[in-house]
Amino acid sequence: MEFFDFHHHKKNISFGIYNLDLNSVPTDIPYSIGIHPKAINIRTLEEQFQWIESTITENCIAIGECGLDSFAEADLKMQEDVFLRQITIANEIKKPVIIHCVRKFYEVISFKKYAEQPMIIHGFNKKESIAEDLLKNNFYLSFGKALLYNLSLQNTLRITPLDKIFLETDNDDFDIRDLYLKVAEIKAISPEDLHQQVLENLETIKNG
Numbered sequence: 001m002e003f004f005d006f007h008h009h010k011k012n013i014s015f016g017i018y019n020l021d022l023n024s025v026p027t028d029i030p031y032s033i034g035i036h037p038k039a040i041n042i043r044t045l046e047e048q049f050q051w052i053e054s055t056i057t058e059n060c061i062a063i064g065e066c067g068l069d070s071f072a073e074a075d076l077k078m079q080e081d082v083f084l085r086q087i088t089i090a091n092e093i094k095k096p097v098i099i100h101c102v103r104k105f106y107e108v109i110s111f112k113k114y115a116e117q118p119m120i121i122h123g124f125n126k127k128e129s130i131a132e133d134l135l136k137n138n139f140y141l142s143f144g145k146a147l148l149y150n151l152s153l154q155n156t157l158r159i160t161p162l163d164k165i166f167l168e169t170d171n172d173d174f175d176i177r178d179l180y181l182k183v184a185e186i187k188a189i190s191p192e193d194l195h196q197q198v199l200e201n202l203e204t205i206k207n208g
């Protein structure tokens with residue numbers, strides 16, 4: 001049985017959402033497209049947006065990863081402008097937004113009001129209180145490798161409703177199956193039911 005990988009950077013995984021490299025051309029696997037806050041280049045920003053606009057095909061599942069990162073070179077105002085423009089594109093093409101966020105969760109929450117489509121925080125690995133605030137604001141949380149060993153994150157998972165969960169490998173090299181087994185154990189359901197639920201969540205975000 002193959003498990004769905006919500007966010008990854010590997011061309012050899014076909015059952016999941018491949019995050020397209022900047023300025024690259026999509027293959028026939030489902031993908032997301034966006035400008036990562038660390039990839040913002042002020043000199044070529046308009047070309048970056050043209051790339052997005054001209055690269056959206058029927059295999060495009062989501063806009064992203066995009067968002068805010070306190071370690072990115074671009075200043076926060078620039079990051080917010082670029083984030084908002086991508087939210088606007090997502091609204092226009094009716095696709096969900098996959099968010100990269102480092103230490104800017106409350107700023108990201110303040111952008112939720114502009115989004116007409118679902119927003120998913122990818123690689124979520126923070127404490128319960130931040131998860132609670134995100135969930136209250138209707139965000140989805142996608143968990144990765146850290147969940148396998150981070151006990152505090154496992155507690156965060158306990159309070160995250162099953163209909164708000166995605167699972168991903170991102171850049172990490174491990175088997176997504178191990179993550180499904182771990183989450184199934186913590187949530188006390190079968191891996192098959194968990195997978196079914198994740199696929200239903202995927203349908204929900206696709207339908208706005």
Ligand SMILES: [Zn+2]
Pocket residue numbers: 007008009019065170171
């Ligand atoms: Zn990623």
